[in-house]
Amino acid sequence: MSMTEPAITPDLVAKHNLTPEEYQHAVKILGRNPTYTELGIFSVMWSEHCSYKNTRPLLKTFPTRSPRILVGAGEENAGIIDIGHGLAVAFKIESHNHPSAVEPFQGATTGVGGIIRDIFTMGARPVCAANSLRFGELSSAEVRRLFSGVVQGIAHYGNCFGIPTVAGEVYFDRSYEGNPLVNAFCLGVLRHEQITRGAAHGVGNPVFYVGPATGRDGLAGAAFASQDLTEASAEQQRGAVQVGDPFMEKLVCEACLELLATGAVAGMQDMGAAGLTCSTCEMAARAGTGIEIELDKVPQRAPGMSSYEIMLSESQERMLVVVHKGREEEVKRIFDKWDLPWAEIGVITDTGHMVVRHGGRQVVNIPARKIADESPVYHREAVEPAYLQAVRAFRLDGVPDTVQPLEDLKRLLAWPSIASKNWVYRQYDHQVRAGTVVLPGSDAAVIRIKEDCLPVMSAELAARVESQTAPGQAFPEKYLALTVDCNGTYVYLDPYEGGKAAVTEACRNLACSGAIPLGATDNLNMANPHKPELFWQIRESVRGLAEACRAFDAPVTGGNCSLYNQNPNGPIDPTPTVAVVGLIEKPEHITTQWFKDEGDTIILLGEAVDLGDPLLGLGGSAWLQVVHGLKTGAPPRCDLEAARTLHTTLVGLIQSGLIKSAHDCSEGGLAVTLAECTMSRMEARGTPRFMGATVDLSEWPETRTSALLFGETQSRVVATCTSRDGCKVVERARLMGVPAQIIGKVGGERLTLKTRGSEFSASVDELHHPWWNSLAKHMNQPGE
């Protein structure tokens, strides 16, 4: 270890991203000046990434309660929701944006690894993953390198770990150039009794370290994630890039779940951002205890690591486990069975302090609860950005209506943000664990929870479950739907409406699949909060998210904030990604988006065009962007009451067995939605199943054809039923207060679409080709 530690100067403090006031507060907490290692610890613990110091006041506005919530937001590494029959799910989304900008493959792998650890830390078995991605435009070779690196990284980690990656989203927009967004989601399953806490309970209990040796990986990664991303910062990033090892993670996960079943564990936490520092501090703070560790006992990969380096290293796949005293042998037996490196590194104390020794010296002595709970909180200034005036003033007067609707449709279908994402999800194993019922490619993924999804049970729990199960009674299988959504363009153009729209679209996707929301997790991908105009974006979008989560009874169980996202040309579009998980009552209610049978009736639920919107749903639309090169205009309004009525009505109709397919209208409007309904069913490699349709919209009052075909008016769903049920569905929907109209019939090999002012017809094959192959075509471009 290096013996000479740098003197603490104002410059060094500033380099650690601590303000003079924050530093003074640290001195007050300690009652003296910090050591170099302690300075590092304050720096990471009080970074945005770990402390949410800029966003905490906003996060408090999210709804976080419901009768189903077993572990709420902020309590632990992930929230937990009851799904009935003593079963529960833990899920969360997290970002790895800056590391992915530096090294796309490893940035993505370690993002996936981190979120999987957050889930099994709770005692849950991880059973599916999802992701939300943003990149610049694919015409740039650098963007293609980032995109393919990130997708390969996600694939590598998830596939090897053995978790199906079942859903996600990808958008391409210039604002993300150089600052891609990589948000990873994971969901796990457990019994209520298996919930594990990340608390360091039990004075005298030993503390175990398990996982690979600590190296100089991602030193100060949490602090790095809390700065503006500049070329210089990427270069300067101290320490080595973190490399993910999914093989190790799989072993650590299995060993930890096996260990939990022994009952020997008092508390457990993964070493994520800020590694050993964050895990020890938080565990002690949660339990109100102290913790003492000996760094000489920590397995080390590199020679001569300093205490600063060991404490701040972000080497991956490591866990901290507090074990009931006297049960050490069981821990050793299980870790050895899995050939995992482990070490006993410390003990729980009653001092309330986190004490670290290294080379015979005490290098850290900090009151754990104070550093964890007394982190600074900032109420940042918010000012409406100037650009919004122009956005709101935008009118369609100068924009000609569509003249070639079929050409426009094909351009939209080939637009990378709308085109099929098969090039992406084909690289992910989305079927491992034999539970994926609806694969990627429909509105929401659906997975089946069966008995082997659960972690190993303790003998005692197994006996209890057995005694409560009638002989011959089958395991109560569950069906979960999940989706990730956010239209960043809408949020940029109106953060509040855009925030609402993100949650609403996610819930609409669930409704189309037959599911009722259980809860949500969000990832606020935002720019620099110190700039009032950018903070305003954060604040307003959170207001929208919170209101919508309330409206749909989807409490937020946790999430992540990634601030300081920007590229050299400016901030990213504010992107509050939302993942919502829902429950489907019975397997027969599982619904997919593609048309099913010839002769079925096509019904539009919702208003074809919002006539109260001066832009008729075209503000911020894909059509304006693709056909006119305009990214402006107020985005479509999101009426939460109307949306809620639509969702409950649709799920009710599905539960009555009336609906054969349902697909929500989002980017590209009704024409894109209908096209997707005719062509998105994939039977097998090279074998799509087409189902044409004839749709007549000429009943609609005179309006722009582009608004009718490509407008993105919210709260609309295209559903089908047998021709016999058509009128019944329309009546029942109207009775519930949902506008409904029969608009056509399924059949043939063409999509024919008629409005008052236009008519076109195209073979489904002709539409499928540009849509299905667009991403592959972009990615196969050679060189520059």
Add this chain to the structure above:
Amino acid sequence: MNFSVLQFPASNCDQDAVHAIRRLGHHARLVWHKDNLPAGTDAVIVPGGFSYGDYLRCGAIARFSPVMQSVRQFADKGGWVLGICNGFQVLTEAGLLPGALVRNRDLQFHCEQVYLKTAAADTPFTRRIPADKPLRIPIAHGEGCYYADEATLAELRANGQVLWQYCDSEGNVTDQANPNGALHNIAGICNKGRNVAGLMPHPERACEALLGSEDGKWIFESLFEAGRERPAAGTP
């Protein structure tokens, strides 16, 4: 029938194989890589996954596991062994099946449904598969491109050891239907003794209507039928 499903570090389709076999009404248990095959084993499944992270080469490290010694003895005595995906790779690395599996020709991992033509019906792995029925079964692999030298390929064909080939929905073996560049569209083969087989697709993921296909069950049904006719030959 009693199936032993091997469990290497980072096997991850082991539970899926157990689930499929049990659902079809037979017994399956997991066998840890440091153990031997349990007595009473009628057939062995070497499951899919990423044994040892697939580091170095897929299946290269797993083949040295203690359990593989006992699988080799079991196979030598005529016991039935089926390798799925990573299991197929392990069996070729172990020399229990000829050839090798290399990187997919487009260098990408492929997870998708494919059709399989059954090229030989006279094996315990294929006997129950309805004639002329292309099986719809998913694949999920990055290194599934079957390779063997000319002499080996000629021998495989002469002996009818090619069991499955990638085909289209009509059963035509075309280049378009080949997801990974495998020679002769080979998706699965057996050894000369016809008691050891491997395939890249995942039949255990295609045994339930809920999951979109039940075609995979024919492969297991074949083994069940073989098992009914003959008591286990390879029980150690």
Add this chain to the structure above:
Amino acid sequence: MKAKIIITPKKAVLDPQGKTVQNALAHMGYTAVTGVHIGKYVEIDLAPGTDRAAAEAALSEAGRKFLSNPVIEDFKLELE
């Protein structure tokens, strides 16, 4: 002591990775490139005092039996 093992795909085996790199190099204007072959490089650190001949024998065996797959690869061992 250090051992270096170079593992290369056999000539008859398809090497799509090599081909891709070759194409990319051609696109970047490296026109003199007529072929690219991609293999693996394994560096092994040996404990000080290891007997050279014994190490050579052991690692040749490991190279043949484990580090390479003779169906698709050749390998070369160097001790330094």
Add this chain to the structure above:
Amino acid sequence: MKAKIIITPKKAVLDPQGKTVQNALAHMGYTAVTGVHIGKYVEIDLAPGTDRAAAEAALSEAGRKFLSNPVIEDFKLELE
């Protein structure tokens, strides 16, 4: 003329593959092995008559910018 490029993970960067192979070798009884590092080996055939200095410059650039990932890997070029 031939160029050989050896790409190895940087020393400070985790090499899970090397570590796993090292463990496997230990299990197989190769006890003298104290470390394993796994990298890539790229062999490039160059057209006869290619200028050596030009090739060296071009391939160093390709090695740095394209064949290796400088964030996590080092590379070494040899012309023969």
